[in-house]
Amino acid sequence: INDNVWAGSDRKIKGPYHSNGGIRMDGENNALVTSAKETWNCTPSFGCNYPYQEKPGVFGDGIGGEQGLWKFPTEIIDFNSITVDLTQLKTLAQSNGIYFDKSQNIGYTNGKGYHLILKENGTIDVYVVTKLNKIYAYNSEQGYHWNYEVINQETFHQNITPQSLCGVLFFEDNLWIQGKLNGKITIASANLINSNVDTNVILNNNIEYKDQDGSHGLTLISEKNIKIPLYSPDNMLLFGIFIAQKGTFGRDHYQSNYNPWYKRSKLEVSGSIISNKRVGTKWTCSGTYCSGYNLRENSYDANQTINPPPLTPFSDDEYQIIKWEESQ
Numbered sequence: 001i002n003d004n005v006w007a008g009s010d011r012k013i014k015g016p017y018h019s020n021g022g023i024r025m026d027g028e029n030n031a032l033v034t035s036a037k038e039t040w041n042c043t044p045s046f047g048c049n050y051p052y053q054e055k056p057g058v059f060g061d062g063i064g065g066e067q068g069l070w071k072f073p074t075e076i077i078d079f080n081s082i083t084v085d086l087t088q089l090k091t092l093a094q095s096n097g098i099y100f101d102k103s104q105n106i107g108y109t110n111g112k113g114y115h116l117i118l119k120e121n122g123t124i125d126v127y128v129v130t131k132l133n134k135i136y137a138y139n140s141e142q143g144y145h146w147n148y149e150v151i152n153q154e155t156f157h158q159n160i161t162p163q164s165l166c167g168v169l170f171f172e173d174n175l176w177i178q179g180k181l182n183g184k185i186t187i188a189s190a191n192l193i194n195s196n197v198d199t200n201v202i203l204n205n206n207i208e209y210k211d212q213d214g215s216h217g218l219t220l221i222s223e224k225n226i227k228i229p230l231y232s233p234d235n236m237l238l239f240g241i242f243i244a245q246k247g248t249f250g251r252d253h254y255q256s257n258y259n260p261w262y263k264r265s266k267l268e269v270s271g272s273i274i275s276n277k278r279v280g281t282k283w284t285c286s287g288t289y290c291s292g293y294n295l296r297e298n299s300y301d302a303n304q305t306i307n308p309p310p311l312t313p314f315s316d317d318e319y320q321i322i323k324w325e326e327s328q
Contacts, residue, residue, distance in 0.1 A: 003080040003278045006046045015300020025060040047072040083245045086190045093170035100171045101151045118179030127154040138253035149229040178205035184309045190223035198224035206237045214303030234265045241272045248277040253291045267293035271301045
């Protein structure tokens, strides 16, 4: 993460966790938690007193500090080195993979983006989204606003099969994605035609692998945000490497009039999250849980370390085999 972050007491993090900013770690972790900061200014949005308190690079109520698992300051991870050259990805997709132009440029006047459904047979159903519902929401960047993440109408466009020799797919538009993946692919969403427009990816429902033996893998890249919408599963499963290049991985705050959807039970992510801005999938109001996923569990997927999906970025050129096992 390229920003300050707060991992709450409900978080369970299995695998390494790094921020170039400060970390408040109240959750459980079984591997190193590292911050590039020696100290940082912890503000009320991280549970500190107004206007701020100077805190160590990593602090909090988690027991990882007592176990020697918190380290700071550590070397800054150059965020530019672990983001992706989207122009290169687009060129490869056009020449050897699969490329989709903006939905409005392929005959859908009201096109809002593409909805992908991953299928166990190795193919992907592609729909064009033509109408969205607006939902009243809040996030730290926009404040209270209407977001347009819920699909109202869509049209089936085609069924595609990713290339076995070049599993790179590039969409010059917003994406909604869900399903069960068969194979190893990298999917990117970006608008490189208009530099003033950044695209987003919406995790419309569970994303799973056909098998969890390392033979399947997803790297999902968004030019800006990767978001979980209001109407998401109560217990959500996400497998993959998720990269929000300019924005954040998260879920907006929704008010109680969206009952029961505004509160969800558990979010499990198996893989990696790379986010330019603060990650947030749970919201508290005056210290009380009020929106988002009540329990969150992140697990590192060691199967993707040596043989990840094509063009997956890495932060270190020294490969290591690391495996976590839990014993009773």
